[in-house]
Every structure is written in C-alpha cells, then in structure tokens.
Amino acid sequence: MTDHDDVRDLLAAWAFGALEPAEEHTVRPHLATCESCAAEAERLRTTARLLDGPSPESVEVSARVLEGPRPESDDAARGALDGLPPNPAGAVRDGLVVTPLDALLARARRARAAAAPVARHATPYAAAVAALGALLPELAGRWSTPVVHDWDVHATLAHLLAADEHLAVRLGVGARVPGARIDEDMEWGAAWERRTAEVIAHEYGRTPEETVAAWSAQAADLLATPYASDPELAAGTTLLMGIRLPVTEHFLVRGFEAWIHTDDIGRALGIAVPPPPEEHLGQLVRLAVRILGGALGSGAPPVLFGVRGGEEWVLGSQSDPVAAELTLDPVDFCLLVGGRYAPDAVPRNATGDAAAVRNVLEAAASLSWL
Incomplete structure (x- = not known):
C-alpha cells in the first residue's frame, strides 16, 4: 500500500x-x-x-434569515416559497453554492421535528421529504430550469408526485391527480412511464406552487398512514414497480427516489445538497444490495462487494471462489443504482476478474428506473 x-x-x-x-x-x-x-x-x-449538525446559533440564524416562519398547515410548501429570494449569496465551489448547506439542514431538521414520528423504515423517506422541502425556497422563479431527462424543475416535482402515488394508493391514500390506477396487466415500466407523463401533463396546467402543495400533502398522508409507524403492519408485501417487497422496503425506495431527485434539482440549480445521514444511507445501501443480489442470481461469478467504511457482501454464486473484489463509496453506489453514473464511470477500487466486476456494475446500473 x-x-x-x-x-x-x-x-x-x-x-x-x-x-x-x-x-x-x-x-x-x-x-x-x-x-x-x-x-x-x-x-x-x-x-x-452536516451529520453532527450546525451549532444552535447557526441553526437559529439560518432559520431566521433563510427560512422565515415555519408553516403549520398542509400548505407548508406554498408558505415556504413566499418572500424568500432565490439562491442566497454564498461561496461557489466547483459550480455549487456552498453557503446554503447549513440553512438547508436547519430547514430539514425543523420540518422533521414538526412531523409525526415514524418507524425506522420510514425515516429515510421522511428525511428526504424534509430535505426537498428545505430546498423549495430556492426554486422560486427557477421552475423552468432543466433538471434530468427532459424534465425541468416543475416536471421533476410532478414526477415525484406520480412516483409516490403508487404506494400511496396501495396504502389507502387518495390520489391527488385524477386517473390514478395500478394496471397489473401492463408491463410495469410502461405503466410507470405512462402515469408519469399523465401527471406531468396535468401539473403543467397548474402552477408550480400547486404541484408542490399536492406533492407535500401526499407525502404527509403517506407518512401519516399506520404503515409508516408500525413495522409489524408494514412487514406485509405488495407488488409495485415490478417487484414484490415488504411495505417497509417500499418506503425505503420512496426515500431513495426523493433523495436522488432532490440532488438532481440541487445540481441543476448549482446548490450542494447534503447526502442522506449515515444511518439512512446504510439502509438505502443494504436495500440496493439485496435487490442487486437478486438481479445477479446465483449463477453469476462471485464478487466480494463492499462500500467504503461499511459492510461487505458476496454477490453472485455463494459456492464458487470469489473471482473479484469491488469497493465503492456508498453515495457513489446509490448514484450508480439510481442511474446517475455509467458503469464504466463510477469511481471504484477493484481487483481480480474485470469481467466479473463489470457484470456487477452493469447489473447495478440496470436497476435504475428514476
């Protein structure tokens, strides 16, 4: 070494x-x-x-200057947009505004503190919702900024409204956009894309603030269901997005997607968005590894996969000698699974059979639907 x-x-x-x-x-x-x-x-x-949290003085100043009064109703998203200048002045590093990080974290912590308590499986989603809510004041006047795919900021929020809708409907939450249905006879990817397109078209007929209010209210309703606070109830499985998982893990998937698109929006606007807290990131990594292991199956050449500073798993065959070792940063791994890295571009430490490593990376990237 x-x-x-x-x-x-x-x-x-x-x-x-x-x-x-x-x-x-x-x-x-x-x-x-x-x-x-x-x-x-x-x-x-x-x-x-960020993980340690800003000092109490920093939180107070950030909240007072950048957040304004904390809204108390379902119109929280609309209230958060009022009276705040976009992109408060701050240092710029590598094209990203660095100063607002403390403010974003302060807003997110205040929102989480005000929310109803949820069980551990729903906390990554609750935190991601709060983080996106903390970013909302920066969006005023910038809704047409291109973000990802062919979506601008407004369409990305509409996509999240559509994405959460599937689980919300399953758990008894009324849809916020007409026409919601889960068509079990249609290939899930096609059904997913169709519904996203319908919701984006519908939301373009409304103001961005109305889209934010609908997304925020739906997220709050999801987190208020008994499934968000009762792990035993949420242990039951349901089929969504072509995969049958416990409801606990579908909440993790919702948290994963909300974080990815919050990061997308932050990058588009030049604002550095903090990664999930370490505990939440670990939950997302373990979920992604379980799904990746299932996608690879037992016939793939075994690869010892680990995340830097965390756990290790053998992916692929459990009976053959390990063919290669692969280590990724946990955030980079999630971005790979989320489709934000190409398999050959993600930073990695790898030894052994290059083809076995490539097989794992390509399988991870293929999981993305975001």
Whole structure:
C-alpha cells in the first residue's frame, strides 16, 4: 500500500477529528500537496459537519434569515416559497453554492421535528421529504430550469408526485391527480412511464406552487398512514414497480427516489445538497444490495462487494471462489443504482476478474428506473 492509500484510509477519521497525533503528522503534509485527497477531505469534513449538525446559533440564524416562519398547515410548501429570494449569496465551489448547506439542514431538521414520528423504515423517506422541502425556497422563479431527462424543475416535482402515488394508493391514500390506477396487466415500466407523463401533463396546467402543495400533502398522508409507524403492519408485501417487497422496503425506495431527485434539482440549480445521514444511507445501501443480489442470481461469478467504511457482501454464486473484489463509496453506489453514473464511470477500487466486476456494475446500473 502506498502513502497515498494510507492517507485516503485516514480521511474519514480526519474529518471527524479522530486521528492520533502520529496520524495527523502523516495526513496534514499530504493534504498540502495532493489535490485529490484535499478535495476528498473537504467533502468528508463538510459531511461530518452536516451529520453532527450546525451549532444552535447557526441553526437559529439560518432559520431566521433563510427560512422565515415555519408553516403549520398542509400548505407548508406554498408558505415556504413566499418572500424568500432565490439562491442566497454564498461561496461557489466547483459550480455549487456552498453557503446554503447549513440553512438547508436547519430547514430539514425543523420540518422533521414538526412531523409525526415514524418507524425506522420510514425515516429515510421522511428525511428526504424534509430535505426537498428545505430546498423549495430556492426554486422560486427557477421552475423552468432543466433538471434530468427532459424534465425541468416543475416536471421533476410532478414526477415525484406520480412516483409516490403508487404506494400511496396501495396504502389507502387518495390520489391527488385524477386517473390514478395500478394496471397489473401492463408491463410495469410502461405503466410507470405512462402515469408519469399523465401527471406531468396535468401539473403543467397548474402552477408550480400547486404541484408542490399536492406533492407535500401526499407525502404527509403517506407518512401519516399506520404503515409508516408500525413495522409489524408494514412487514406485509405488495407488488409495485415490478417487484414484490415488504411495505417497509417500499418506503425505503420512496426515500431513495426523493433523495436522488432532490440532488438532481440541487445540481441543476448549482446548490450542494447534503447526502442522506449515515444511518439512512446504510439502509438505502443494504436495500440496493439485496435487490442487486437478486438481479445477479446465483449463477453469476462471485464478487466480494463492499462500500467504503461499511459492510461487505458476496454477490453472485455463494459456492464458487470469489473471482473479484469491488469497493465503492456508498453515495457513489446509490448514484450508480439510481442511474446517475455509467458503469464504466463510477469511481471504484477493484481487483481480480474485470469481467466479473463489470457484470456487477452493469447489473447495478440496470436497476435504475428514476
């Protein structure tokens, strides 16, 4: 292992201020001369600050200056848009506005605190909804900004309204857009695309604020169902998006998609959006690994797959010798599964059979429907 590799293995501990003195003497000089490690260290330090949370003074100032009064009704999304200038001034790094991060986190934490408590399986979705709600004040006057696929910001919110609708209807929540149905006879991908197109067309006939209000109310209704707070009730399975999963895991899928599209919107607007908290990210990674393992099947060449700083799994055959080892950053892995990385472009550490590694990466990318 090189000195460079040694330092990279210490960066997470450095970000959290947990290095031994001797390790500090190794890391600091290296960061002064290595641009890639310095950039990674800064990213990890920013994440560490976000996971720890801003100081009470920072939260108070951020909330007072950028959030305004916290809305108390189902029209929270509309209220959050009122009276706030888009894109408050802040430093720009790599094209992303950095200063609003504390404000986004403060808004999200306030929204989560005000929401009804939910069980662990629904917390990633609740947090992702809060994070997108925290981003809403930055959207005023920027709804036509291109985001992803052929969607602008308005259409992306409409897509999320359509995406959550399938689970909402299953759990007894009334649809916010006419014509909602789950057609079990149609191939799920075609049904999914058709409904998304219908909802986007419908929402283009309304104001962006009305679309936000509909999405926000539907999300609140989903989180208010007994399935969001009762793990035993949510342990039952249901078929959505071509896959039968426990309702607990469908809530995780909803959280995954809400985070991905919040990140899409942030990137389109030049605003750095924090990744999910570590615990939530772990839940999303484990869900993606379970689905990926099923997609690969037992006949694929076995690959020891791990996420940096986390768990490891053998994907593919469980009886043959491991053909390769593959390690990804957990956020990069989720972005790959979410279709935001091409298999050959995602940063990785890999050894062994290159074809076996490629098979895993391509299977992960093929899971995306976002």
